[in-house]
Amino acid sequence: AQTVTQSQPEMSVQEAETVTLSCTYDTSESDYYLFWYKQPPSRQMILVIRQEAYKQQNATENRFSVNFQKAAKSFSLKISDSQLGDAAMYFCAYRSFIQGAQKLVFGQGTRLTINP
Amino acid sequence: DAGVIQSPRHEVTEMGQEVTLRCKPISGHDYLFWYRQTMMRGLELLIYFNNNVPIDDSGMPEDRFSAKMPNASFSTLKIQPSEPRDSAVYFCASTKGWETQYFGPGTRLLVL
Numbered sequence: 001a002q003t004v005t006q007s008q009p010e011m012s013v014q015e016a017e018t019v020t021l022s023c024t025y026d027t028s029e030s031d032y033y034l035f036w037y038k039q040p041p042s043r044q045m046i047l048v049i050r051q052e053a054y055k056q057q058n059a060t061e062n063r064f065s066v067n068f069q070k071a072a073k074s075f076s077l078k079i080s081d082s083q084l085g086d087a088a089m090y091f092c093a094y095r096s097f098i099q100g101a102q103k104l105v106f107g108q109g110t111r112l113t114i115n116p
Numbered sequence: 117d118a119g120v121i122q123s124p125r126h127e128v129t130e131m132g133q134e135v136t137l138r139c140k141p142i143s144g145h146d147y148l149f150w151y152r153q154t155m156m157r158g159l160e161l162l163i164y165f166n167n168n169v170p171i172d173d174s175g176m177p178e179d180r181f182s183a184k185m186p187n188a189s190f191s192t193l194k195i196q197p198s199e200p201r202d203s204a205v206y207f208c209a210s211t212k213g214w215e216t217q218y219f220g221p222g223t224r225l226l227v228l
Binding site for chain 2: 033035037042043044045046047050091095097102103104106107108109
């Protein structure tokens, strides 16, 4: 079974600085999807960024980018120019490419604090 | 477009009572998921449907939990009888095919 590990329960960063959140996963599959979701205090799960394993290029969404290292099974999230609104729990998630296995497997989350 | 809609947003009930959580997926989506979030276990999948048919219910904790999807626009998750350990945030999510899963706002359940 696939597993996702986020080794940093908490992180903090100064406003306007850059922070990187770590995620590693374990799978025997060659094709899959990886996601970062953000959960602010409202509890809503919001998609931040998505990466398809067959794509070599790292995904980027405005201030958010990933460093996808397939061989190392690593998928870190970099937030540039941190803003107060970025404060939230961040979850890394894995989804199989196998038909009928669309469920998301989540890491335990990293709580990100932004210091003004 | 409206996102995934869940009701109620908050539910407080007493142990032994029946609880029904409701979800309306995004129109046109063919997959619907129920997740549970607790401090101890994090986010875990309970069950998911494809075209209204349950595909994987291996995450349903026990027989007290049941889920239905009578049509493409409505699903329920029922707990009968409820217990304090069922207290959690329950999320519904939907997607179309291999696209991204979009989550509802969640239902915060407290069983006293």
